Amino acid sequence: MLSRSDALEMLAGRRFDLLVVGAGIVGSRVAYEAAQSGLSVALVDAGDFGGATSSASSKLVHGGLRYLGSGDLRLVRESQTEKSALLRLAPGLVHRLPFMMAIYRHGQIGSRQMRAGLMLYGTLSGFREVWASELSPAAAAARVPGLRTEDLEAGWLYEEGQTNDGRLTLATVKGAAEAGAVVLNHAAVVELGSDEAVVEAPEGRVGVGFRAAVNASGPWVDHVRRLEDPGCVPLVRLSKGVHLLLPLPAGFDTAVSIPLGGTRATFAVPWEGMLLLGTTDTGYEGDAAAARVEPADVDMVLGEAALMLGEDVVRRDLIRHTYAGLRALPAGPGETARASREHFVNVGPQGLVSIAGGKLTTHRRIAIDVLRELPERVRPRGLRPSNRPLPGFAHPPQGRRPADVEPASWSHLIDHYGSEVDRLLAYGAHDPEALGPIAAGGPDVWAQACHAVENEWAVTAEDVLRRRTTVSIRGLGTPEVEARVDRLLAGGPGLSQHG
Numbered sequence: 001m002l003s004r005s006d007a008l009e010m011l012a013g014r015r016f017d018l019l020v021v022g023a024g025i026v027g028s029r030v031a032y033e034a035a036q037s038g039l040s041v042a043l044v045d046a047g048d049f050g051g052a053t054s055s056a057s058s059k060l061v062h063g064g065l066r067y068l069g070s071g072d073l074r075l076v077r078e079s080q081t082e083k084s085a086l087l088r089l090a091p092g093l094v095h096r097l098p099f100m101m102a103i104y105r106h107g108q109i110g111s112r113q114m115r116a117g118l119m120l121y122g123t124l125s126g127f128r129e130v131w132a133s134e135l136s137p138a139a140a141a142a143r144v145p146g147l148r149t150e151d152l153e154a155g156w157l158y159e160e161g162q163t164n165d166g167r168l169t170l171a172t173v174k175g176a177a178e179a180g181a182v183v184l185n186h187a188a189v190v191e192l193g194s195d196e197a198v199v200e201a202p203e204g205r206v207g208v209g210f211r212a213a214v215n216a217s218g219p220w221v222d223h224v225r226r227l228e229d230p231g232c233v234p235l236v237r238l239s240k241g242v243h244l245l246l247p248l249p250a251g252f253d254t255a256v257s258i259p260l261g262g263t264r265a266t267f268a269v270p271w272e273g274m275l276l277l278g279t280t281d282t283g284y285e286g287d288a289a290a291a292r293v294e295p296a297d298v299d300m301v302l303g304e305a306a307l308m309l310g311e312d313v314v315r316r317d318l319i320r321h322t323y324a325g326l327r328a329l330p331a332g333p334g335e336t337a338r339a340s341r342e343h344f345v346n347v348g349p350q351g352l353v354s355i356a357g358g359k360l361t362t363h364r365r366i367a368i369d370v371l372r373e374l375p376e377r378v379r380p381r382g383l384r385p386s387n388r389p390l391p392g393f394a395h396p397p398q399g400r401r402p403a404d405v406e407p408a409s410w411s412h413l414i415d416h417y418g419s420e421v422d423r424l425l426a427y428g429a430h431d432p433e434a435l436g437p438i439a440a441g442g443p444d445v446w447a448q449a450c451h452a453v454e455n456e457w458a459v460t461a462e463d464v465l466r467r468r469t470t471v472s473i474r475g476l477g478t479p480e481v482e483a484r485v486d487r488l489l490a491g492g493p494g495l496s497q498h499g
């Protein structure tokens with residue numbers, strides 16, 4: 001991994017074929033595909049890699065069942081293809097998830113409609129990845145502890161994919177860096193011309209020369225467009241989505257959802273050993289960086305989840321963590337829940353290619369659509385998404401579980417790091433404490449924090465505890481843990497000396 005000072009020096013000293021502004025899942029994949037096709041690429045993010053929308057999603061790599069309602073069959077087919085691809089390219093980090101649509105009498109969708117929808121869904125995938133079965137209310141309740149059974153007509157069970165979105169983005173950044181891209185987080189583009197940008201990092205400002213630039217800044221897409229063209233008409237409006245994390249009841253291994261109309265649904269999904277509840281869809285205006293979870297958002301998520309789950313499962317005092325993300329939707333009137341989820345590309349007067357909208361699930365396709373819009377002088381030929389596994393996922397790890405690593409921690413490590421687990425084990429060889437838990441009750445170990453600092457560009461304690469590990473989202477990021485991570489970040493001798 002390049003040090004930050006080396007990366008800054010390279011940014012200042014070279015003229016890149018492509019500058020990518022924003023390293024969420026989309027910008028990272030644009031950089032990954034471009035670098036693999038031979039372009040010299042710089043990828044910068046104002047915050048952390050994946051630190052905005054791409055670590056605040058519902059974590060579903062979904063086949064797009066809900067788009068059937070809007071008749072968008074192309075998006076359904078594309079989502080299904082991409083779900084299959086991601087399951088292959090990052091096995092474990094992207095995994096299968098049993099998903100159940102609970103059908104209540106007087107609900108938005110009846111059982112017959114659901115059956116017809118799932119038939120069409122299966123047909124669109126050529127019946128490759130999609131299976132579905134109807135469960136009686138008793139069978140549905142057996143899969144989802146706490147499920148309300150009054151008025152429950154049936155449960156329709158099918159399959160979705162799921163990921164840790166922050167780590168998927170990070171793996172994509174690693175892929176871009178391995179392919180030669182110069183990557184830097186906590187480095188914002190603050191000025192943008194036709195062939196040079198000014199990047200501001202805590203270390204100072206540098207000018208970065210480029211032949212083409214992509215604006216993949218998600219909710220900030222219009223802000224970055226205005227750096228190129230102050231008078232441009234906004235492309236997007238924003239919609240806030242809030243999620244809550246609660247303890248996962250024993251035996252709760254199937255996600256459950258009920259449709260709420262439009263593209264809205266309430267869902268309760270097992271994720272990282274916790275229960276993820278979501279989500280809202282409310283128009284948001286103002287500074288994207290200031291989006292917060294408000295008490296009314298919490299009320300809404302809890303209230304909607306309570307339509308299908310009992311109080312033992314869904315209760316305010318059980319909440320361990322909350323987060324808010326912003327969808328960038330096409331500008332225009334009407335409810336945000338009915339706005340298109342398709343992505344769209346815009347080319348500015350000086351050639352800046354801006355991308356907005358779309359889904360985490362389809363990010364590989366989005367990246368290719370973006371690269372197609374590059375000026376001919378840099379556009380790679382024969383563009384199609386790379387089918388190379390992401391770093392860490394080309395082959396299984398060589399190492400075996402050390403006796404002092406809990407089985408739950410071990411499977412957590414294998415899923416999130418794949419064969420990079422071998423590098424984590426190496427920390428344990430120097431310092432046995434490295435394989436001990438960062439916080440009691442969570443699966444993350446100190447070797448992950450060391451690896452985050454040395455090999456994964458972590459700059460702040462939040463980078464380590466919220467995105468590279470799952471410590472904060474479990475409510476385990478105590479001041480003591482943070483202080484210890486701060487000491488690791490400040491550099492210095494081995495882990496035990498940091499205790």
Ligand SMILES: Cc1cc2nc3c(=O)[nH]c(=O)nc-3n(C[C@H](O)[C@H](O)[C@H](O)COP(=O)(O)OP(=O)(O)OC[C@H]3O[C@@H](n4cnc5c(N)ncnc54)[C@H](O)[C@@H]3O)c2cc1C
Nearest residue numbers: 022024025026046053054057058060189217218241360361
């Ligand atoms: C509530 C919610 C739930 C969702 N659930 C799902 C789901 O379950 N499945 C799914 O497939 N999709 C889901 N999505 C959609 C998905 O999360 C997004 O499509 C995706 O994360 C967008 O990624 P992005 O790279 O475009 O944007 P972002 O991840 O927001 O990345 C943009 C980056 O640009 C950076 N940036 C901004 N300005 C600058 C600047 N001046 N200089 C440098 N960098 C800059 C930011 O720091 C940020 O990191 C959900 C979205 C939301 C909001």
